[in-house]
Amino acid sequence: MKKLLILLFTVNFTSCTLLDGFDETPMFIQVDSVSLSTNGNQGWPSHKISDIEVFADGFSVGVFNLPAKVPVLQINDSIDITIAPVIRNNGISSNPVKYPFYQNLDFSFLFEEGTTIPLSPTFKYRNDAVIVPICDFEISNCINLDFDQNINIGFIKSSDTEYGDFSGLIEIEEANTFFEKGSFTQINKSLLSNNIAFLEMDYKCEIGFGVGVILSGQGVPDFPAYKIVLKPQETWNKIYIEISQLISPSNVEGFRILFGTTTATTIPGKIWVDNLRVVHF
Template identity: 25%
Template sequence: MKDQPEVAWLKIDKWILNTNFDAQNPQGEMSHDFSQVFVNMDGQSLGMYELPAKIPVIGEGVHEFVLLPGIINNGISATKKRYPFVETFTSNIELIKNDTVSITPTTKYYSSINFLIEDFESPSMQLEVSTESNATLGRNNDPEFLKWGNNYGEVILMDSSNLLSMITTFNTVLPKLGSEVYLEFDYLNTNSMLTSVISFGNGNYYEDPYILINPQDENEAVWKHVYLDLKEIVSYRQTTPINEASFQFVLDEDLNSSFFYIDNIKLVYP
């Protein structure tokens, strides 16, 4: 049996997302869930790891490490991907065999990234509730749940006949032809929610149901951040200039009442 090589250890607990003060556009809150890290040493890939991670590295002395933030794409844990809108982290790190080096990588959005944001802070919302809805979209600032700013969005469902459908009203042309486009938001919920993409213009209208956000147990519910990859849908609907995000709620079975809190809705694109 061959002897196992001695290794150095690289310990990475989490990513920190900083504000880019050179950004050309408002970035909103720095909420994120960079739960993965792609690791390169001296130009060679060491793989992707879920955070927190303790990574064995063969080598010693000073080496150049380049770390890239990764996400769970579309809320599907088996689908992990490099997040395309933020900078890499580069550092020269001294490795010592049988010893551990701990680092906390930082990143920030590229300065040219575009954001369309609804954070429930302005007097008017860039969300339109459909006429057939009989539940309401409100704001709340309950300190037990408030995490960013002064308000979060709130949908309360009290009856099996309750439904609510709402759509963003950013009215902005998103890039197509395979450009990266993400819908992101933070949520804390006991009810599910169906996301869709509404595409319209030039006499056409399309509704593409997309990802169902699952409910959380009321006793264990926490704020989560989700990344929904809209590239394929937006590029496929290339004859319609406008693409908006839609959110639909109906009371889940076996529940007498439920809620869905939402904040920091963003469409992010180059």
């Protein structure tokens, strides 16, 4: 039986000394960047796929930061390569996870020692992924429920955006330093086949703000549950926020997306958000 030899790495391949001890010369898979393709119902192709996991003939070669040059040792005539997209869960650099809602990509090549095969993978959402658009601000502001009971502050449309024509902007002033605003769209928890769910969003901000959900259930008042507090970010950034644990309690029947200041702040500033969508199975 022919044997497959795999090199295991969790960082970029940077030194030929890592191949010392092997008589065979590897073939390399070069991936400089990746992209995301979406259809009209899935929103703009915003993504932050920072890493890839590479499999050769079904065995994991490792997780590689992009750009990546992946060495593979193989003595068969052909090799099957699978590339899986990896994101940073909740924006935490030390928490890379294979994003469950993107499809893996499969390639087959004739193995040639010393050659480098350039790839530019374009990922798509899985067919069984359910994408619930929350707001992209192109038509109207959908983050318009005033859980803070303050109608004097709220999101408005802004032309500062990376996708489309508009994003959502809220400006915190000294006279209105606390806010809690929720999405018009409420997601029925019974529509989820399991409790795995992520909020995808683009944002930039001059001040920190909290992101979470408003939970609702029969016989209980709406309850705010924050997942993360985002730090100031000068340029547009994409983040994947896992809300699975927040919505897991058995008495939760539905939820809305929530933005707010977790404590009153005296620092004025602006917050922009865009391309909000909840993804689940």
